[in-house]
Amino acid sequence: MTAPKKLFIKTYGCQMNVYDSERMAEALGGQGYTEAKSADEADMILLNTCHIREKAAEKVYSELGRFKKLKAAKPDLKIGVAGCVAQAEGQEIMRRQPLVDLVVGPQSYHRLPEMEEKAQTGEKVLDTDFPEEDKFEQLKRRPKAKRGPTAFLTVQEGCDKFCAFCVVPYTRGAEVSRPADRILTEARDLVERGVREITLLGQNVNAYHGAGANGDLTLAQLIWELDKVDGLERIRFTTSHPNDMMDDLIEAHGTCKKLMPYLHLPVQAGSDKILKRMNRSHTAESYLRLLERIRAARPDILISGDFIVGFPEETEEDFQATLDLVEEVKYGTAYSFKYSTRPGTPAAERPQVDPAEADDRLQRLQALLTRQQREIQDSMVGREVGVLFEKPGRQAGQMLGKSDYLHAVHVANCDRQAGDLARVRIVSSRTNSLAGELID
Numbered sequence: 403m404t405a406p407k408k409l410f411i412k413t414y415g416c417q418m419n420v421y422d423s424e425r426m427a428e429a430l431g432g433q434g435y436t437e438a439k440s441a442d443e444a445d446m447i448l449l450n451t452c453h454i455r456e457k458a459a460e461k462v463y464s465e466l467g468r469f470k471k472l473k474a475a476k477p478d479l480k481i482g483v484a485g486c487v488a489q490a491e492g493q494e495i496m497r498r499q500p501l502v503d504l505v506v507g508p509q510s511y512h513r514l515p516e517m518e519e520k521a522q523t524g525e526k527v528l529d530t531d532f533p534e535e536d537k538f539e540q541l542k543r544r545p546k547a548k549r550g551p552t553a554f555l556t557v558q559e560g561c562d563k564f565c566a567f568c569v570v571p572y573t574r575g576a577e578v579s580r581p582a583d584r585i586l587t588e589a590r591d592l593v594e595r596g597v598r599e600i601t602l603l604g605q606n607v608n609a610y611h612g613a614g615a616n617g618d619l620t621l622a623q624l625i626w627e628l629d630k631v632d633g634l635e636r637i638r639f640t641t642s643h644p645n646d647m648m649d650d651l652i653e654a655h656g657t658c659k660k661l662m663p664y665l666h667l668p669v670q671a672g673s674d675k676i677l678k679r680m681n682r683s684h685t686a687e688s689y690l691r692l693l694e695r696i697r698a699a700r701p702d703i704l705i706s707g708d709f710i711v712g713f714p715e716e717t718e719e720d721f722q723a724t725l726d727l728v729e730e731v732k733y734g735t736a737y738s739f740k741y742s743t744r745p746g747t748p749a750a751e752r753p754q755v756d757p758a759e760a761d762d763r764l765q766r767l768q769a770l771l772t773r774q775q776r777e778i779q780d781s782m783v784g785r786e787v788g789v790l791f792e793k794p795g796r797q798a799g800q801m802l803g804k805s806d807y808l809h810a811v812h813v814a815n816c817d818r819q820a821g822d823l824a825r826v827r828i829v830s831s832r833t834n835s836l837a838g839e840l841i842d
């Protein structure tokens with residue numbers, strides 16, 4: 403038996419990276435690694451990185467620079483880079499930062515144990531292939547370890563949409579859906595381990611079309627299969643593309659009780675000229691009509707979105723169209739970003755908007771989105787909502803959880819435990835959370 407080794411994983415980027423980090427920890431668990439609480443006590447550090455915007459990608463190098471001292475003090479320390487920067491920059495990472503021992507792309511995580519063994523012999527290892535074998539099948543979960551009440555479950559990966567600004571089709575490859583039976587097995591296993599809420603993940607999750615016993619399943623059909631899993635109380639999914647919002651999925655929002663009234667449906671911009679140049683293949687109008695249909699099925703659904711401002715050739719008038727669309731939709735939450743040039747994407751070659759102008763637009767958009775978010779949050783006061791408790795709060799007797807609409811909710815004098823679902827009356831709204839009281 404070798405002495406137990408400690409692994410520290412730092413995760414950036416989207417929820418798919420959170421899911422992947424868990425899988426990597428489990429893959430390396432088989433090599434004798436247990437979780438380190440900090441980088442200082444680790445024998446191996448893995449950065450699971452994001453390439454979506456320049457800032458996210460550059461952060462990796464500053465973070466790696468900080469490990470120099472640790473490596474000097476502990477020469478056996480292994481440092482690895484995983485995720486979308488690993489995929490996009492590969493060998494370049496080792497050239498820019500020689501202390502890196504291992505570079506692994508998102509499709510090769512199941513090969514980590516072999517890679518780790520090689521790295522232990524002092525070899526530098528790199529794998530950014532898109533291999534034939536099914537990485538999910540190789541990344542079997544360790545059985546029966548207890549876990550918290552919410553979990554992510556990747557059902558679809560990659561993207562074929564090629565929005566003109568986006569690196570995902572290059573870093574994650576072509577769109578692939580996992581077979582339904584594998585997802586259901588994983589979901590049942592999660593439920594046995596204490597999970598009550600599962601968020602199905604995919605860069606384009608509503609385009610899901612995984613193999614089932616009688617042909618391919620749509621995302622809605624997969625959700626109905628999950629609906630039958632006893633002990634699973636809540637289902638969510640993210641991220642959806644407006645063009646793949648199928649009729650059966652819209653309908654499920656009205657009829658499936660376990661499907662939560664929350665939908666992340668990025669629009670990116672409100673000007674049709676810009677949407678066309680972004681290669682989004684929907685218009686502002688088609689997006690608004692789609693939301694009407696979704697709200698007809700589930701009137702109280704909370705809508706969330708993503709926006710990019712300062713996309714090449716965006717004029718003040720184009721930006722106004724984005725503000726107008728936001729005014730019309732009323733978003734419960736939203737993520738907005740200043741356009742970031744990504745090498746190799748079509749928009750990188752186009753005339754750029756003045757950065758100061760883009761900053762100003764971002765501030766104006768965020769002010770509007772923050773106001774809407776607060777209004778919707780405040781409108782919850784007095785309402786009864788379902789809350790899934792996740793952990794105790796800082797004050798004695800307080801529990802923290804999430805409402806059906808994904809608002810953070812605190813309940814004082816609460817006799818419930820993590821994993822319990824309860825009906826709660828919302829009594830007040832604070833900056834980023836709601837306070838509630840148990841109804842029964």
Ligand code: SAH
Pocket residue numbers: 454455567568569570604605606641642643668670708709710739740741742743744
């Ligand atoms: N697959 C999802 C999410 C992709 S990345 C979707 O299609 O919506 C998450 C968000 O990052 C995007 O929705 C977009 O708003 C933003 N984003 C992507 N590329 C960007 C870029 N080059 N600059 C700024 N924001 C970007």
Ligand code: SF4
Pocket residue numbers: 561562563564565568569570571605606643
């Ligand atoms: Fe990127 Fe567009 Fe695909 Fe979303 S749909 S991952 S924004 S290319």
Ligand code: F3S
Pocket residue numbers: 414415416417418419451452453454485486569570573574
């Ligand atoms: Fe970032 Fe890759 Fe996710 S680029 S947003 S970590 S898919």
